[in-house]
Structure formats: C-alpha cells, structure tokens
Amino acid sequence: MSDSPEYRERKAFFDRVLTVYGRKPVLEVLQNPQLHCHALHLAQSNREQGLVRDIRALAESRDIPVNTHSREALARISRNGRQDQGVAVDVLCPAFRQFTDALPDLPPRARLLALDGITNPQNLGMIIRSAAAGEIDGILYARGGNAALGPLVIKASAGTLYRAPLLLCDSLPGALRLCRERQMEVCALAADATQTLFEFNPDGGCVYVLGNETEGVSPGALKEATRGLAIPMRNGVESLNVAVTASLIAYAGLMRPT
Amino acid sequence: MSDSPEYRERKAFFDRVLTVYGRKPVLEVLQNPQLHCHALHLAQSNREQGLVRDIRALAESRDIPVNTHSREALARISRNGRQDQGVAVDVLCPAFRQFTDALPDLPPRARLLALDGITNPQNLGMIIRSAAAGEIDGILYARGGNAALGPLVIKASAGTLYRAPLLLCDSLPGALRLCRERQMEVCALAADATQTLFEFNPDGGCVYVLGNETEGVSPGALKEATRGLAIPMRNGVESLNVAVTASLIAYAGLMRPT
Numbered sequence: 001m002s003d004s005p006e007y008r009e010r011k012a013f014f015d016r017v018l019t020v021y022g023r024k025p026v027l028e029v030l031q032n033p034q035l036h037c038h039a040l041h042l043a044q045s046n047r048e049q050g051l052v053r054d055i056r057a058l059a060e061s062r063d064i065p066v067n068t069h070s071r072e073a074l075a076r077i078s079r080n081g082r083q084d085q086g087v088a089v090d091v092l093c094p095a096f097r098q099f100t101d102a103l104p105d106l107p108p109r110a111r112l113l114a115l116d117g118i119t120n121p122q123n124l125g126m127i128i129r130s131a132a133a134g135e136i137d138g139i140l141y142a143r144g145g146n147a148a149l150g151p152l153v154i155k156a157s158a159g160t161l162y163r164a165p166l167l168l169c170d171s172l173p174g175a176l177r178l179c180r181e182r183q184m185e186v187c188a189l190a191a192d193a194t195q196t197l198f199e200f201n202p203d204g205g206c207v208y209v210l211g212n213e214t215e216g217v218s219p220g221a222l223k224e225a226t227r228g229l230a231i232p233m234r235n236g237v238e239s240l241n242v243a244v245t246a247s248l249i250a251y252a253g254l255m256r257p258t
Numbered sequence: 259m260s261d262s263p264e265y266r267e268r269k270a271f272f273d274r275v276l277t278v279y280g281r282k283p284v285l286e287v288l289q290n291p292q293l294h295c296h297a298l299h300l301a302q303s304n305r306e307q308g309l310v311r312d313i314r315a316l317a318e319s320r321d322i323p324v325n326t327h328s329r330e331a332l333a334r335i336s337r338n339g340r341q342d343q344g345v346a347v348d349v350l351c352p353a354f355r356q357f358t359d360a361l362p363d364l365p366p367r368a369r370l371l372a373l374d375g376i377t378n379p380q381n382l383g384m385i386i387r388s389a390a391a392g393e394i395d396g397i398l399y400a401r402g403g404n405a406a407l408g409p410l411v412i413k414a415s416a417g418t419l420y421r422a423p424l425l426l427c428d429s430l431p432g433a434l435r436l437c438r439e440r441q442m443e444v445c446a447l448a449a450d451a452t453q454t455l456f457e458f459n460p461d462g463g464c465v466y467v468l469g470n471e472t473e474g475v476s477p478g479a480l481k482e483a484t485r486g487l488a489i490p491m492r493n494g495v496e497s498l499n500v501a502v503t504a505s506l507i508a509y510a511g512l513m514r515p516t
Contacts, residue, residue, distance in 0.1 A: 095493075122380070126499050133495035160495050198513050232512060235353075237391035237418050240505070241384050247502040248509055254490060255456050255506075255513035 015168060016096045018149060018161070019077060021084035023051040025151045029089050030058040035162055036092040039065045043074040043086035055087060064089075080150060091162060099140060099167040099175050103182065106137060110184070110205040111253070113246055114140040116172055116221045117212030121147040125156020126243035127210070132160040134250025138167040140175055140207065145218075172209075176224035179207050186226045188217040189249075191239055193228030197252055200229055208249045213242050273426060274354045276407060276419070277335060279342035281309040283409045287347050288316040293420055294350040297323045301332040301344035313345060322347075338408060349420060357398060357425040357433050361440070364395060368442070368463040369511070371504055372398035374430055374479045375470030379405040383414020384501035385468070390418040392508025396425040398433055398465065403476075430467075434482035437465050444484045446475040447507075449497055451486030455510055458487055466507045471500050 017038060020029050029035055040059040046052045059066050075081025078088040106112075113131050118124045124147045131139050147153060154161050169175040176186050184205035189197075209225060211217035217225070231240060231248060240248075275296060278287050287293055298317040304310045317324050333339025336346040364370075371394050376382045382405045389397050405411060412419050427433040434444050442463035447455075467483060469475035475483070489498055489506060498506075 126502065129495065130498060130502050132493045133489075133491035133498055135492070158495075158497065158499075160493070163493050198509075231391075231509075233391040234393070235390045235418070235421050237387065237416075239416065240388060240391055241416075241501070243499070244384065244388050244502060244505040247498070247505055248513075251456075251489075251506055252513055255510055 012097070012101065015098050015101075016093050017090045018093050018096065019079070019088050019090050020151070020154065021078035021080055021088040022151050023055065023085045023087050025154060026087045026089045027051060027055055027058070029091055030055060030062065030064070032159070037062070037064045038090040038092055039067055041074055041077050041088040041090075042066065042068050043071045044068050045071050046086040052087065059089075079148070083150070093162050093164070093166070095163055095165040097165075097167055099138075099169040100178070102138060102167050103178060106205060108204060109202070110137045111135055111249075112138045112140055112167070112179070112205075112207040113249065114172060114176060114207050114209040114221070115142075115146050116209050116218050117215060118146045118210065118242060119212065121150065121152035122156045123213065123241065123243045125153040125158075125161070127246040128153070128157040128164045128166075129160045130243065130247035130250050132164040134247065135253045136165070136250050138165045140167050140169055140172065142169050142172045142175075145172070173220040173224055176207060176209070176221060179205070180224060180226065186224050187229045188222055188225040188227075189231070189245055190216060190228045191230055191233075193230040195227065195229055197229045197231050197248060200227075210242050210246055270355070270359065273356050273359075274351050275348045276351050276354065277337070277346050277348050278409070278412065279336035279338055279346040280409050281313065281343045281345050283412060284345045284347045285309060285313055285316070287349055288313060288320065288322070290417075295320070295322045296348035296350055297325055299332055299335050299346040299348075300324065300326050301329045302326050303329050304344040310345065317347075337406070341408070351420050351422070351424070353421055353423040355423075355425055357396075357427040358436070360396060360425050361436060364463060366462060367460070368395040369393055369507075370396045370398055370425070370437070370463075370465040371507065372430060372434060372465050372467040372479070373400075373404050374467050374476050375473060376404045376468065376500060377470060379408065379410035380414045381471065381499065381501045383411040383416075383419070385504040386411070386415040386422045386424075387418045388501065388505035388508050390422040392505065393511045394423070394508050396423045398425050398427055398430060400427050400430045400433075403430070431478040431482055434465060434467070434479060437463070438482060438484065444482050445487045446480055446483040446485075447489070447503055448474060448486045449488055449491075451488040453485065453487055455487045455489050455506060458485075468500050468504055
C-alpha cells in the first residue's frame with residue numbers, strides 16, 4: 001500500500017509543499033500570481049477583519065480552498081503556533097524534492113550544496129538566493145540542525161526559496177553517504193584545508209558541505225567527506241560569512257573560462 | 259600652515275582613527291591585543307561600576323590615555339550620543355586613508371570597490387569582510403549615503419573593519435571622476451548590463467560601484483561609469499545580495515587560472 005503509485009505521487013506532491021505562516025508573509029504569497037497555492041488555513045479564533053479579511057478575499061478570488069481549524073490544529077499545520085498569527089498557506093515549490101527521489105535524476109556533474117548546521121535564518125536565506133541564481137543543482141537540507149524555512153528565511157532569500165532546488169533529507173550524514181556511494185566527491189569547506197576551492201575542478205558529481213559559522217562542519221558530516229577545501233584569505237581574515245562561501249561555490253564554475 | 263608637514267601628518271593620523279562606542283564593543287576592542295588604541299573617552303556621568311570600571315581598568319593596564327568629558331562632548335566624539343552608553347575608544351586602523359592621499363600609491367592594476375548607498379549595516383560589514391579577505395586594494399567609502407561605521411557594521415565584518423583598506427572620500431561621484439582621470443575603468447554593477455563580471459578582465463585599474471539594494475547605482479555615480487557589468491542569474495532570480503556581489507568581485511581574479 002505504502003508503495004502504490006498513488007501513495008508515491010501524493011507523497012511527492014506534499015514534499016513540494018512549503019507552509020508559509022504569518023499574516024504579512026501569507027498576504028505576500030497570495031499577492032504573487034506566480035506562486036501556486038494549494039490551500040489557505042485559518043484559525044477559527046481569528047476575527048474576520050483587517051488583514052485576515054483581505055487574505056480570505058484574495059484566496060477566494062484566486063479559487064484557493066480555504067480551510068478553518070482550531071488554534072491547535074493550525075499550530076500543527078504551521079509548525080509554529082507562536083508566530084503563525086492564525087494564518088498559514090500551502091505553497092507549491094516545484095523544485096522541492098526528497099533527496100532520495102532526486103538522486104537518480106541528478107546530472108553526472110551535479111553540483112550540490114549541503115547545509116550542515118546553518119542556524120542563522122539570514123544566512124540560510126542568502127545561501128538559497130545565491131544557490132538558486134548560480135550553478136547549483138540541489139541544496140541538501142535536513143530540518144533538524146538548520147534554521148526552519150520560516151518568514152526570515154523567505155525574506156533573506158528575496159522570495160527565491162519558492163523556486164529553489166531544495167532536496168529534503170532526514171539525516172545529512174546519511175545523504176552524504178548515498179552521494180559517496182554514487183562516486184560523488186563530498187567536500188567539506190574548512191579554513192584549514194590545504195586545497196583551495198579554486199584549484200579543485202571535479203570531473204564528476206560533487207557535494208560541498210557548509211558547516212555552522214561557529215562550529216564548522218560537524219563530525220558526522222566530516223566522516224563522510226572525501227576532501228577538504230579552503231577559500232584563500234588575505235589580511236589575516238580568518239573566515240568568510242557562510243553565505244559568501246556558498247556564493248563563491250555557486251559561481252566558481254561560471255568564473256572559469258570554458 | 260594647513261599644508262605644513264606637521265599638519266598633514268596629524269591629519270593622516272586622524273584619518274586612520276575609528277571611534278568605537280558602546281560598552282560591549284569598547285570592551286571587546288580593549289580586550290584585543292592586536293588593536294592599537296589611541297585614547298579611551300568616558301562621560302563624566304558614568305557610574306564607576308560594572309563594565310565601565312572594567313573598561314577603565316583595562317585601558318589603564320594597557321597604558322591607553324583615559325579622557326573624561328561632559329555627556330555632550332562625548333556625543334560629539336562618538337557621533338552617536340543615543341547609543342554610545344557614555345563610552346568611546348579611538349582605534350587606529352592602519353589601512354584607513356583619505357582616497358586622495360592613497361590614489362597616487364595605488365598599484366597599476368588596482369581593484370577598488372565603491373560603496374554607493376549601502377545603508378544596511380549587515381551588508382556593509384559583510385562587504386568589508388569579503389573585500390579584506392579577497393583581492394580588493396581599497397574600499398571607497400563616503401560617510402554620507404552609507405551606513406555609519408558603528409557596532410552593527412563591526413560585528414557583521416567579524417572585526418575585519420579594523421584592518422580593511424578603507425579609502426575615505428567626501429563625495430563618491432567626485433572620487434570616481436578622479437579614477438576616470440587616471441584611466442581607471444569605472445564599472446557599475448547592474449542586473450541589466452550586457453557584459454558579465456566574469457567576461458571582463460581589465461588590464462589596468464578598475465573600480466566596481468555597488469549600488470543600494472533597492473535603488474541600484476545612483477545617477478551621480480552612474481554618470482561617471484565607463485561600463486556596466488552584470489552577474490548572470492538562473493531560475494528567474496532577479497538580483498543577488500549586494501554583499502554576495504561584492505564577494506564575487508573580490509574573488510573573480512582568484513577564480514581565473516593564471
């Protein structure tokens with residue numbers, strides 16, 4: 001049953017759903033005609049006035065189903081009852097997939113970013129923005145250990161999160177192991193690595209692991225790494241912002257003459 | 259008189275002074291043995307306890323002169339009476355210079371960044387951090403129009419502001435005109451430019467003008483530009499974060515094989 005085509009299709013659909021919460025973020029989603037919304041969710045406790053009334057009217061004018069829920073049920077849908085303000089909307093993100101589903105379809109020279117403890121929402125949003133703009137085929141993201149895909153991330157991504165190739169996984173080390181089994185290089189970005197990002201031009205697939213700004217790449221991810229890569233720095237600068245590092249990775253290929 | 263060697267030496271000294279304010283930022287400066295501090299300034303109204311007592315003791319142990327001032331005089335020194343918390347310290351930044359003094363000393367293939375309306379302190383700090391780490395010989399900065407060099411900028415720069423090659427100018431268009439007169443290229447970063455940053459490899463000196471995130475490069479700076487440069491973007495992404503753009507410029511040369 002759990003392997004039936006209907007089940008898999010349904011699951012693949014829900015993997016692509018990002019639930020956006022908060023009155024202003026939800027209004028902005030509904031005002032964007034490029035975003036496909038699956039359903040609007042409202043708490044029964046909302047008063048039908050102001051922004052809530054605008055939100056409902058906009059959803060109805062776009063033929064988006066409107067569901068009402070108890071406050072508790074809505075908190076389960078938004079996953080953030082403290083900040084959802086009684087409002088959430090399911091947005092379809094066409095490029096979101098489960099990593100294990102996407103793996104067989106990756107191009108032979110795939111370039112992936114792996115997020116290993118990106119807890120600052122601003123940095124996470126900027127990474128997504130640069131990865132979407134540059135040459136990155138997928139962003140490996142586990143919910144545990146990274147910032148949640150909430151309003152701060154969406155804002156810092158300048159709305160690019162909705163079209164970013166986010167590859168969802170349960171455990172980053174597990175996903176990296178699958179990459180290695182497919183003969184992909186797993187590169188841990190680390191200031192003390194001897195080889196630089198710019199010296200390394202992989203022939204096959206490659207995953208670049210970005211660690212936490214303070215802690216660096218975690219031991220679990222490091223265990224799966226096939227090499228370390230550094231970015232050269234002058235003037236005694238000890239590290240770059242992690243979103244800057246991600247952007248240099250996303251554009252390193254474009255900067256090389258073909 | 260104003261052109262005497264003593265006057266010019268004194269002026270060049272004060273061009274290199276960055277006044278840091280706020281109790282925690284000042285304490286952090288004093289705790290960093292790599293930073294050369296010229297003087298500590300305290301408001302007479304401070305109570306001599308807690309952080310203020312620690313700050314004074316630390317300055318005295320480092321033989322840094324301690325001056326006390328009226329609240330108003332201290333606000334003039336800190337340039338931010340609302341947030342200085344009665345404490346300021348003058349830090350010597352060896353790579354800070356007046357742009358007009360630095361211009362004759364620039365290398366023939368100098369790479370400069372020009373900041374044209376970077377009002378977000380986080381972005382300004384990140385730009386400085388990447389410029390200091392990468393291949394940038396100077397950062398053209400006018401106080402007017404950009405975020406002030408305050409605690410948020412220092413934090414976002416990860417402390418690299420103190421050693422960054424900041425070139426101070428009164429008016430950015432005026433400084434860009436001087437660059438043009440020295441046959442430097444003045445490149446305005448703009449999403450709609452036909453040439454890309456990666457296609458352009460200047461033989462001589464070059465200034466890259468970074469505009470405001472919302473407004474882009476200002477008309478006054480645009481008038482001095484000799485060309486426009488874009489960064490290619492996929493997936494319909496319309497722009498990159500300005501600090502990311504700065505970082506790609508700072509590393510574009512390093513990414514090219516020599």
